[in-house]
Amino acid sequence: MPRKEQVYDDIPGTYVFDAERSRQGYGINMFCMSLMKDENRKAFKANEAEYLKRFRLTPDQTEAILQRDYNRMLELGGNIYFTAKLGATDGHSFQHLAALMTGNTQEGYAKMMLGGGRSVEGNRSRSGKNAASPFVAGAAKASAKPKAKTKAKTKAKPKSKSAKRK
Amino acid sequence: MARIIAGIGASHVPAIGAAIDNGKTEEPYWKRVFSGFVKSQEWMRQAKPDVAIIVYNDHASAFSVEMIPTFALGCAAEFPPADEGWGPRPVPVVEGHPALASHIAQSVILDEFDLTICNKMEVDHGMTVPMNLLFGKVDKDSHWPCPVIPLAVNVVMYPPPTGHRCYMLGKAIRKAVESYPEDLRVVIFGTGGLSHQISGPRAGLINSKWDKAFLDNLSKNPKKLIKIPHVDYMREAGAEGIEMVMWLIMRGALDDKVDEVYRFYTVPASNTAVGHIILANRSRAKASGKHKRAAARAKVERKRS
Numbered sequence: 001m002p003r004k005e006q007v008y009d010d011i012p013g014t015y016v017f018d019a020e021r022s023r024q025g026y027g028i029n030m031f032c033m034s035l036m037k038d039e040n041r042k043a044f045k046a047n048e049a050e051y052l053k054r055f056r057l058t059p060d061q062t063e064a065i066l067q068r069d070y071n072r073m074l075e076l077g078g079n080i081y082f083t084a085k086l087g088a089t090d091g092h093s094f095q096h097l098a099a100l101m102t103g104n105t106q107e108g109y110a111k112m113m114l115g116g117g118r119s120v121e122g123n124r125s126r127s128g129k130n131a132a133s134p135f136v137a138g139a140a141k142a143s144a145k146p147k148a149k150t151k152a153k154t155k156a157k158p159k160s161k162s163a164k165r166k
Numbered sequence: 167m168a169r170i171i172a173g174i175g176a177s178h179v180p181a182i183g184a185a186i187d188n189g190k191t192e193e194p195y196w197k198r199v200f201s202g203f204v205k206s207q208e209w210m211r212q213a214k215p216d217v218a219i220i221v222y223n224d225h226a227s228a229f230s231v232e233m234i235p236t237f238a239l240g241c242a243a244e245f246p247p248a249d250e251g252w253g254p255r256p257v258p259v260v261e262g263h264p265a266l267a268s269h270i271a272q273s274v275i276l277d278e279f280d281l282t283i284c285n286k287m288e289v290d291h292g293m294t295v296p297m298n299l300l301f302g303k304v305d306k307d308s309h310w311p312c313p314v315i316p317l318a319v320n321v322v323m324y325p326p327p328t329g330h331r332c333y334m335l336g337k338a339i340r341k342a343v344e345s346y347p348e349d350l351r352v353v354i355f356g357t358g359g360l361s362h363q364i365s366g367p368r369a370g371l372i373n374s375k376w377d378k379a380f381l382d383n384l385s386k387n388p389k390k391l392i393k394i395p396h397v398d399y400m401r402e403a404g405a406e407g408i409e410m411v412m413w414l415i416m417r418g419a420l421d422d423k424v425d426e427v428y429r430f431y432t433v434p435a436s437n438t439a440v441g442h443i444i445l446a447n448r449s450r451a452k453a454s455g456k457h458k459r460a461a462a463r464a465k466v467e468r469k470r471s
Contacts, residue, residue: 008324008397013368014405018324026231033230036251071366080365080406081226081322088251098369098437109370113434117372118363124401133398135390136376 012126013102015074025077027056028065032082035089044089070101168266168343168350172213172427173416174206175384175443176296178222178357180250181436183295186303187256199440202430203299209427209444210300210311215353217263219270219315219339220293221415222357223322225250227290234323235282237335240289240316241267248288256306257294263313266346270315273342279335289316296357299442321358321409329411330392336418343419356416360431362438363404371404372439377431380410381443385426388417421447 008016015021022029031052034040044051052062064072065086073083087097099106112118124130185196227248229235242262247254271283293316298304301311317339320326327335336354343352360377363369380403383390391414399408427444434440 008400011368011397011401011405014363014366014400016324016400016405017322017365022231022234022323029226029231033226036249074366079226079231079322082231085226085251094364094436098364101365102367102369112370113372113437116374116433117361117437117439118368118370120371120373120376120402123368123371130401133376133394133402135394135398136373136379136402 010126010130012123015071017074017077017079021077022079023077025061025073025079027058028061028073028076028078029082031055031057031065032078032085035085041089068100070097074101168217168346168348168352169449170340170343170352170354170419170447171215172353172444172446173420173424174296174300174353174355174445175381175413175416175441176299176355176357177359177435177438177440177442178292178295179435179438179440180225180291180295182440183255183291183298186298198432199435202432202440202442205428206300206430206442206444207302210353213353214351215312216350217266217313217315217352218297218355219317219343219352219419220296220355220357221317221319221412222289222292222296222355223320223409223412224318225290225292225322228288228318229320231323234320235318236320236327237279238282238284238287238318239267239271240284240287240314240318241271242285242287245287245289245293245314245316247294248290250290255291255294257298258304258306258308258310260289260293260297260310260316261313263315266343266348266350266352267315269346270339270342273345274335274338277338277341279338284316284318287316287318292318292357296355300355317415319412319415321412324408325396326408326411328392328396329394329414332411332414333388333392333418336415336420339415340419354416354419356413358409358412359403359407360410360439360441361403361407364406364437366405368404370437371407372433373402373404373407374431374433374439376402377439377441380413381429381431381441384413384417384443385424385429385445388414388422391417417445420445421449423448 061076070083096106099109185191190196191200227250241264243264244262245260247257271281275281304310361373363371424445427446430442432440
């Protein structure tokens, strides 16, 4: 049965882990969860294809895991908090996985984050039909001032009542 | 009676926990993040809450895909830190408050919020990182400054509860707390967010404009936030940014009008925009007066009957 088109499928570069993907990817996520145990990590590393037979996986899912195709795993029902455990088993940092998924180098990805991250502009809608959320569009008008990168402010001192309390 | 004195919003980025555990808080990258919580820790020391209710989400630690409760309330006496693949975080076991927790469960379930009760549960960085940010670093063999009631919300599998549902649960929690006879000062945390996406080709997304609007409205006009559809969170604040709905449980538990005591925002901590806010209930000072009036009223009613 083909995947039912969802409103959020229009968000580019995003595989929403919904109830349908959760059903479909149960085997991928349970495999990833099993990697929390050292004995399982060792068994997986010793013979990956053999170890994967313990889980109910489709040939596509098995292939995606063996190839470490993280985007494909997400598309086939894997969830990032689970697939990150596979990355950790391979000894990779999360940033390494992020770089892989975004088609960037790890250095390039790190630089992008330090620069304030990936902009939402141009990244909202695949079809171009969905513009900025009215919630944020309204707020943008209200705050015309440029923002500093780091901001902390104390609006009111804690009330003396609580301060006096022992 | 018990009462909620303040609500706290804080991100729960795992790398913040790792920075604390590995002694990196003085490195410039991390100092930028931690400097935003110095005043908050001072505020917390003065506020001296008796209990903290912490709304957070589990990240494939206590819950896998075998069971996905939408709202899970921790009623246990203690919650050990979970092993998230690098051994459990070197923080103390989190002491619970089973009496208040079970009272909340009884009250909010009758108010039609069908909670899952957890009498055994491990807690991951989603809860212990905000605790560190507000309580400071606490030695593993020491104790956290107050007992904690964890409320784990499913924001991993879509759909999480709606913003409206979260807000209304907050109101039900407040009602439950205020019907608890012991005189307890309670704080409630909403954790997670702000904007971030860590999955797929769009990973790394940050939307500061959205985050600022969210914090502004959280403080002044929360009713505007409860109408935001899930797809807007995911489109604007990232697939994982949807966890911001948890802050609305915290906000629902507060007065309609609150005092914004403190706010902090910085980008990034690893893949995430770090947001933090402290909102104090205005009724916190008046509560004792109200309590006296309620007690007097009850006395009169007893006499009449």
